[in-house]
Amino acid sequence: MCGSVASPVPIPDLAGRKEIFDYYLGKIKVGNDVDVNVLSRGTTGFTGADIKNVTNQAALRAAADQVDSVSMKHLEAARDKVLMGPEKKSRIPDEEANLVTAYHEGGHALVAHYTKDSHPLHKVTIIPRGPSLGHTAYIPAKEQYHMTRSQMLATMDSLMGGRAAEELIFGTDFITSGASSDLKQATSIATHMVKDLGMSDRVGLRTFEDNSGQLISTGDSLGQSTKESIDHEIKKLLQDSYERAKSILKAHAKEHKALAESLMKYETLDADDIKAILDGRPVAKDL
Amino acid sequence: MCGSVASPVPIPDLAGRKEIFDYYLGKIKVGNDVDVNVLSRGTTGFTGADIKNVTNQAALRAAADQVDSVSMKHLEAARDKVLMGPEKKSRIPDEEANLVTAYHEGGHALVAHYTKDSHPLHKVTIIPRGPSLGHTAYIPAKEQYHMTRSQMLATMDSLMGGRAAEELIFGTDFITSGASSDLKQATSIATHMVKDLGMSDRVGLRTFEDNSGQLISTGDSLGQSTKESIDHEIKKLLQDSYERAKSILKAHAKEHKALAESLMKYETLDADDIKAILDGRPVAKDL
Amino acid sequence: MCGSVASPVPIPDLAGRKEIFDYYLGKIKVGNDVDVNVLSRGTTGFTGADIKNVTNQAALRAAADQVDSVSMKHLEAARDKVLMGPEKKSRIPDEEANLVTAYHEGGHALVAHYTKDSHPLHKVTIIPRGPSLGHTAYIPAKEQYHMTRSQMLATMDSLMGGRAAEELIFGTDFITSGASSDLKQATSIATHMVKDLGMSDRVGLRTFEDNSGQLISTGDSLGQSTKESIDHEIKKLLQDSYERAKSILKAHAKEHKALAESLMKYETLDADDIKAILDGRPVAKDL
Amino acid sequence: MCGSVASPVPIPDLAGRKEIFDYYLGKIKVGNDVDVNVLSRGTTGFTGADIKNVTNQAALRAAADQVDSVSMKHLEAARDKVLMGPEKKSRIPDEEANLVTAYHEGGHALVAHYTKDSHPLHKVTIIPRGPSLGHTAYIPAKEQYHMTRSQMLATMDSLMGGRAAEELIFGTDFITSGASSDLKQATSIATHMVKDLGMSDRVGLRTFEDNSGQLISTGDSLGQSTKESIDHEIKKLLQDSYERAKSILKAHAKEHKALAESLMKYETLDADDIKAILDGRPVAKDL
Amino acid sequence: MCGSVASPVPIPDLAGRKEIFDYYLGKIKVGNDVDVNVLSRGTTGFTGADIKNVTNQAALRAAADQVDSVSMKHLEAARDKVLMGPEKKSRIPDEEANLVTAYHEGGHALVAHYTKDSHPLHKVTIIPRGPSLGHTAYIPAKEQYHMTRSQMLATMDSLMGGRAAEELIFGTDFITSGASSDLKQATSIATHMVKDLGMSDRVGLRTFEDNSGQLISTGDSLGQSTKESIDHEIKKLLQDSYERAKSILKAHAKEHKALAESLMKYETLDADDIKAILDGRPVAKDL
Amino acid sequence: MCGSVASPVPIPDLAGRKEIFDYYLGKIKVGNDVDVNVLSRGTTGFTGADIKNVTNQAALRAAADQVDSVSMKHLEAARDKVLMGPEKKSRIPDEEANLVTAYHEGGHALVAHYTKDSHPLHKVTIIPRGPSLGHTAYIPAKEQYHMTRSQMLATMDSLMGGRAAEELIFGTDFITSGASSDLKQATSIATHMVKDLGMSDRVGLRTFEDNSGQLISTGDSLGQSTKESIDHEIKKLLQDSYERAKSILKAHAKEHKALAESLMKYETLDADDIKAILDGRPVAKDL
Secondary structure, three states: OOOOOOOOOOOOOHHHHHHHHHHHHOOOOEOOOOOHHHHHHOOOOOOHHHHHHHHHHHHHHHHHOOOOOEOHHHHHHHHHHHHHOOOOOOOOOOHHHHHHHHHHHHHHHHHHHOOOOOOOEEEEEOOOEOOEOOEEEEOOOOOOOOOEHHHHHHHHHHHHHHHHHHHHHHOHHHOEHHHHHHHHHHHHHHHHHHHOOOOOOOOOOOOOOOOOOOHHHHHHHOOHHHHHHHHHHHHHHHHHHHHHHHHHHHHOHHHHHHHHHHHHHHOEEEHHHHHHHHOOOOOHHHO | OOOOOOOOOOOOOHHHHHHHHHHHHOOOOEOOOOOHHHHHHOOOOOOHHHHHHHHHHHHHHHHHOOOOOEOHHHHHHHHHHHHHOOOOOOOOOOHHHHHHHHHHHHHHHHHHHOOOOOOOEEEEEOOOEOOEOOEEEEOOOOOOOOOEHHHHHHHHHHHHHHHHHHHHHHOHHHOEHHHHHHHHHHHHHHHHHHHOOOOOOOOOOOOOOOOOOOHHHHHHHOOHHHHHHHHHHHHHHHHHHHHHHHHHHHHOHHHHHHHHHHHHHHOEEEHHHHHHHHOOOOOHHHO | OOOOOOOOOOOOOHHHHHHHHHHHHOOOOEOOOOOHHHHHHOOOOOOHHHHHHHHHHHHHHHHHOOOOOEOHHHHHHHHHHHHHOOOOOOOOOOHHHHHHHHHHHHHHHHHHHOOOOOOOEEEEEOOOEOOEOOEEEEOOOOOOOOOEHHHHHHHHHHHHHHHHHHHHHHOHHHOEHHHHHHHHHHHHHHHHHHHOOOOOOOOOOOOOOOOOOOHHHHHHHOOHHHHHHHHHHHHHHHHHHHHHHHHHHHHOHHHHHHHHHHHHHHOEEEHHHHHHHHOOOOOHHHO | OOOOOOOOOOOOOHHHHHHHHHHHHOOOOEOOOOOHHHHHHOOOOOOHHHHHHHHHHHHHHHHHOOOOOEOHHHHHHHHHHHHHOOOOOOOOOOHHHHHHHHHHHHHHHHHHHOOOOOOOEEEEEOOOEOOEOOEEEEOOOOOOOOOEHHHHHHHHHHHHHHHHHHHHHHOHHHOEHHHHHHHHHHHHHHHHHHHOOOOOOOOOOOOOOOOOOOHHHHHHHOOHHHHHHHHHHHHHHHHHHHHHHHHHHHHOHHHHHHHHHHHHHHOEEEHHHHHHHHOOOOOHHHO | OOOOOOOOOOOOOHHHHHHHHHHHHOOOOEOOOOOHHHHHHOOOOOOHHHHHHHHHHHHHHHHHOOOOOEOHHHHHHHHHHHHHOOOOOOOOOOHHHHHHHHHHHHHHHHHHHOOOOOOOEEEEEOOOEOOEOOEEEEOOOOOOOOOEHHHHHHHHHHHHHHHHHHHHHHOHHHOEHHHHHHHHHHHHHHHHHHHOOOOOOOOOOOOOOOOOOOHHHHHHHOOHHHHHHHHHHHHHHHHHHHHHHHHHHHHOHHHHHHHHHHHHHHOEEEHHHHHHHHOOOOOHHHO | OOOOOOOOOOOOOHHHHHHHHHHHHOOOOEOOOOOHHHHHHOOOOOOHHHHHHHHHHHHHHHHHOOOOOEOHHHHHHHHHHHHHOOOOOOOOOOHHHHHHHHHHHHHHHHHHHOOOOOOOEEEEEOOOEOOEOOEEEEOOOOOOOOOEHHHHHHHHHHHHHHHHHHHHHHOHHHOEHHHHHHHHHHHHHHHHHHHOOOOOOOOOOOOOOOOOOOHHHHHHHOOHHHHHHHHHHHHHHHHHHHHHHHHHHHHOHHHHHHHHHHHHHHOEEEHHHHHHHHOOOOOHHHO
């Protein structure tokens, strides 16, 4: 789950890649064994330029083999070359990793959908971008000045949705390290609520960090019971949030499954797709 | 709530913006659909120069459209351009954010008004300036040398008035992050009272920070019970202050509402306006 | 209360300012409304050069007004100009602040006078110098090598006299931030006694800071009970000192009042004046 | 135990060194006393180039001695020269150290083999490389995105297998310092699980380190009970892992012995060899 | 009490100053009122060059007064000039400060004399040197390699002798800040015994500081009970040392008085003088 | 006790110095009073070059005295000159210091000899080198890869042997500061065992320091009970080691005495000498 920063180069989804392969392969002579579906599935994360590059290089290989049509063998070798080339791509996740990501991202989306004061969903995807395997983007309903306590909790819950999904679907032994950045963000929100915003009755209406960044001294001069209170409240905010996320996922297990399966199928879902799936309607892409 | 630092460029309030729009639109041909009220409401925080700029750009757009009068469409596009332009303005708060700000600032003002030894009020506004959505300015009654304990408590109470207002009017779930700088200032005063001014009997007549900024060592060498006492006293000063602020706002809920509504209407209130509202009299601007 | 560092330029007291005004106004034509008493009271902290400047500027203003005599109006405008001018003076305290200062400084002086082993008094003043509103100066009886425990306690008691005076005369709510530097000095003496001079039986004959300034490690390696003992002894030394100061001021409330009133009247008292007041005799300046 | 980073220069095992010696000695005249087996055993860690160098230098020494055939004496002197030469090799371990290493590495391999979700084995060796006396390499089954909890535990168990082997085979008094880097890695995994991945129920779904590396303040502001919980959970994860490793080694003591003995014999075992040994079949090298 | 570092310029004692005055005044005409005893007493700490300077300047002043002989007035003015001159001398202590110093230094010497394994005395003086009012010098019996526990305790006891003397002779209220450097040195020895030399059974045979000066981490990683033990043992070593010093001074009060009085009379005593006084014999200087 | 680093210049022992004196004095005319035994005993730590220098300078002095033979007086003056010369030698220890060193080093050697898994002895000496008064050198039996727990304990015991010897022979009051570097090394081994090697059951199989040297944060984030456990285990390892060392020295007191006396006689003992002494046989040097 991350912010909806626009990627500098558009990354096509499965359908997009098929279209692009069809376009470029249409320009050259291809063998009977060439399967655009297989090629498209095997090039997640490729840009249009990458696909063009794959078909060009495959043609060169066919020429080098002194055959007059490009076969699957040439295309796959070319794809591997591009993948491993000097501008090394992110690794292509396998089906199993994609499934974990689909449930994880679906978890974020589902919790956001059923949580009051969460930002509305914009897009969910399992296409990797940078170090992250997938992400869920939100449209803030309107330009935001200050966040309310309710909105902070909703953000935490949605962040917890990914990890909760892993635990519910795959079991405790198979939760992954994939939620670490979600947990870090949620911890940061909870810490802000307790230490800067006076949103814990037990800790009270006091702030604990000054502008000068003299964090060291502040920490040192706090008594044990204050530190214990701060720890307790941060932990409680996070634990409660996780429980809320889990109970939403449990109550909507069927929709969660539908979301994850659609993500496996389409890789990316927009707000309307998600709505359709949650309503049990077919998504527009199928129509 | 912040100090009454004079803004380098005067920012007109609602009435002011209307006048300025009337002036500049009077110089060009405008369509029937142009509504100065709507334009003024939609340009909070604009200076006179900004408004002049909006009308000029609207005229250019009309010319580009090869029509002979400026319509609302041109004006709004021009306003958006100015707003998003290279010299990016602060974002314009929506009605909902304004309402929260109005009650928040009204809370500061009301608590200050009913607290002995508070500085008299000078001005309250919901026009954003810098990162702050609104502010409440005070006139110190006379040049101040040293503050008395009573004045420090009054300042803390007034600072707490904003947050207390949010909790009372919108409920715990909807308190915002807007009070964080108020809380930081109040914490700073309470810390000063306990650690530099010997104003806590439990902690005693001792100071805890030396000039050389060797905060680290001082903190380290303090025993647990001293740290606990310091924490306890700071927390108590802040908690008591918040309770006093809340009880004033509860006792004067009607005036609070009147203040907030007037702020929604006029955006800025001066000392006389506030006095009129609290007395149940019409404000001068309405006369 | 601060050391008796000689001010580079002599600052005249009330009587001195009257004389200087009389001298310079004697050289120009002045209107009937000019009241030297009022002028002198309103120029606390002005040097002789400042007063000369005021009269010169007033004369220029009268000339600009094309009248042939300087009236009170010209003099007050000139005084304000000098006060606010490029070489900004310290702010002139009002009567109320002066009263607090008079009792505060009187407190220092009275406690010093009645405490064995205190340095004898040299001068007490409520004329501000730098950031301090007044001060009390002492003549060390002779050049001092080492201070005795008794002299350290006497110094602490006298430092506490200012704050004790505020509490006794104006009440707990009206104690000011004016004692913060006194408290810091007293804390520094108490800390020195406990941590460097082995003057606490409970802490024992041990020092806690080495020459190399490795304060951090020393602090870190101390056990809780040692830290608690150090805190306890510093607090006790300060608390006992404050109680002694308060009980002297209570026992000599009449003399305290007399001292404060004389300070309001003459602004500065020397050792003989103080002695006269404490003996119930008229001060030399009245003779 | 370390990652399967390919060594820049291939290091031959015992059989390899024999072949290389046979090759180079076949080109020169050698005496009857020359025993290739002894030479090969005495040159663990030598590359092919090193062995070529040894035979060349031995030939020069024979020439210097004015004898016409190279004797064992010349070869051993040449070997020592190469060993101690400007490009100092790692020291050659003795039989006893090799035995400890064989059981240690065998322990890693055996635990990995019997632990669900461990990476499959690739190679085990007792040939020293850099500061490490031996290592065990794994082939990750497929490119890994996120690790599951189960995989992290399997990695910890396999890391613990080396130390557990030493304790079981040689006794507590003879455990060596050789496991320190294994322990450090295992501690790092356990710490990551508890402090970054929320994988301890007692500590909860909270992270404890932020990106800015402000570790100091975070540490300082934690309460005692949180610190105790973190310590407890890290210790428990590690202790449980060690027990699992030990119980696998106990249950498969015979295979452990077979693995260690094969390592003593062949120095390096690949995945097929290991499988053969664990199945009680002869290894391919013996066929 | 400080080491016996040779002073770059010899500082004469009372008898020495008389001789020097006699010599230089013998060269000029002096009035009847000139009293060499008074001049010598009033120039403690002056070097021979200073005294020559005093007489020369006095002669110039007499010439300026157009009188033909140097009177006491000229000499005292000259002495003051030299004392306050550009090369500011240390301040001359008064009789009262000298008496405190005499008992303080006498205390060091007496405790050293009656303590087994103390270094033998070399010299005791009340002539100030640098910031110290007096000092006691020892001759190490022979070049020392390592100190024994017994020698360390003897050094501590002798250091404590100065402070113990102040308490016994002048009372608790009149102990001075003069012992602070003695206490610091004694604390340093006790700390060394406990933390580096394993000389406390309770703390045990462990060191606590490494060469790299990583004092911070060492301190941080110690548990409370270890820190308490270290504190307890350092305090106990110092407290016991002080008690031993006090009980020696009590048992030899008469000799202490005799030493102090001789120091007042001669300012400096060497080993033979001290021995004579402690034996009740006249000191050589009186013979 | 220190490692067996070869000294750049060989330092002869007593017998060696006699030979060298005999050689150089044989070249010049010497008086009847010259006693080579006395000269040799008085030049511990001199190299051959130093002794040559002494005889040359003595000859020059004799020439300067215009006598035709070198007497003891000339030789001793020359020795002192060399000793104190521009290239200042280490101080020559006296008999008493030598005796302490002999028992101290003998303690190291004896404990090493009777401790299983200790490195065999190589040499023991009381000739000072650098800041250390004596040392004991070991030959590691073979090149060492990893140390076993048993070897670490043996090293600690041997390190403790020096201090234990001082306590047993001279008594608690006369233990010296000479063991501080032994204690530091032993503490370092014990700390390594507990914090890096998992060799304490109570602390567990966890490491506490990472490569990046972020010691500060690690220390800070540890809970009290973990810190107490670490302290307890380090202290226990050291205490047990000291007890073992003491009980070996007690059980072999006679051999300890014999070793120390031989060290006083020969200054340096090699492995064979030590073996002879422990077997009650005469050492080779006496044969």
